[in-house]
Amino acid sequence: xxxxxxxxxxxxxxxxxxxxxxxxxxxxxxxxxxxxxxxxxxxxxxxxxxxxxxxxxxxxxxxxxxxxxxxxxxxxxxxxxxxxxxxxxxxxxxxxxxxxxxxxxxxxxxxxxxxxxxxxxxxxxxxxxxxxxxxxxxxxxxxxxxxxxxxxxxxxxxxxxxxxxxxxxxxxxxxxxxxxxxxxxxxxxx
Amino acid sequence: xxxxxxxxxxxxxxxxxxxxxxxxxxxxxxxxxxxxxxxxxxxxxxxxxxxxxxxxxxxxxxxxxxxxxxxxxxxxxxxxxxxxxxxxxxxxxxxxxxxxxxxxxxxxxxxxxxxxxxxxxxxxxxxxxxxxxxxxxxxxxxxxxxxxxxxxxxxxxxxxxxxxxxxxxxxxxxxxxxxxxxxxxxxxxx
Numbered sequence: 001x002x003x004x005x006x007x008x009x010x011x012x013x014x015x016x017x018x019x020x021x022x023x024x025x026x027x028x029x030x031x032x033x034x035x036x037x038x039x040x041x042x043x044x045x046x047x048x049x050x051x052x053x054x055x056x057x058x059x060x061x062x063x064x065x066x067x068x069x070x071x072x073x074x075x076x077x078x079x080x081x082x083x084x085x086x087x088x089x090x091x092x093x094x095x096x097x098x099x100x101x102x103x104x105x106x107x108x109x110x111x112x113x114x115x116x117x118x119x120x121x122x123x124x125x126x127x128x129x130x131x132x133x134x135x136x137x138x139x140x141x142x143x144x145x146x147x148x149x150x151x152x153x154x155x156x157x158x159x160x161x162x163x164x165x166x167x168x169x170x171x172x173x174x175x176x177x178x179x180x181x182x183x184x185x186x187x188x189x190x
Numbered sequence: 191x192x193x194x195x196x197x198x199x200x201x202x203x204x205x206x207x208x209x210x211x212x213x214x215x216x217x218x219x220x221x222x223x224x225x226x227x228x229x230x231x232x233x234x235x236x237x238x239x240x241x242x243x244x245x246x247x248x249x250x251x252x253x254x255x256x257x258x259x260x261x262x263x264x265x266x267x268x269x270x271x272x273x274x275x276x277x278x279x280x281x282x283x284x285x286x287x288x289x290x291x292x293x294x295x296x297x298x299x300x301x302x303x304x305x306x307x308x309x310x311x312x313x314x315x316x317x318x319x320x321x322x323x324x325x326x327x328x329x330x331x332x333x334x335x336x337x338x339x340x341x342x343x344x345x346x347x348x349x350x351x352x353x354x355x356x357x358x359x360x361x362x363x364x365x366x367x368x369x370x371x372x373x374x375x376x377x378x379x380x
Contacts, residue, residue: 063355107376110301165253
């Protein structure tokens, strides 16, 4: 019920405008409209449903609630350790923004708002269910790690997806403040 | 953590395209695009922040997360009783859709999906904080009930606001199935 504040910092911003890979590459700043990141292939008011939305027929046009992908460095560290690899790059997960200092980042409630110091505001649409795509990229660097291990160890550690609530820019080094929603639990307690 | 299903029914659909009142009027069916109800003044990709979004400067252009207003007949009955009035009309609250049989409707978690039998899908964006507007309409019919009593008794009983995730129609008599999100609690338990 309480409105709790959390503060973190942006370590990197990344984007990818190519259709043939999910890998994002670091850049200086992102420009965000209400449809997403101008230089990223996930921009758009709509998207096509896929295996992440099993309640829709594949290919159905639906609202794009996966405009921006965010990860936390602490959770990437956890995944790296669990995979037993020497390093892990946010871009291999297709992340657009990596942050530090927000505990249990992937568990932030749906509806949490992320206020960036540049003025942009993102609305958390929930944890990002991991698929094998990042595992395939990881395997290119660490051939001993099967691609299907990533979804197993990254569950609830693979960050969140967000919509843009207020347009603007986001840059490396920005601070980010998280405002939790006041929605009570369902069903109500007691 | 579990994905629980709930089923209800649409009692009425309502809309209002006038700027000078919040009152909605019953109609046969609503047509919904990804920007909201075509015949309702709350349609649009964007809205201006007001007192409901105290974390934005008033007038800031933000994503319209309040496209559709839904209420439950059971909660309207609670409000009616609490106000001590003989009847209460969903349109006085500016509701677009009234439903039955979904317990604790206003507490449905943000991110819950409402699947209507016509194919339209709405995404719950949270409970609707009550203001005095409906209280003023109620007072026209029941002069003894001060307008400011409505926000007091209607807190967490005034329904939810939603975005359109899948476009389509919604009609009187449709069934509605609610799918709760799988997002775990934050912070994690234990």
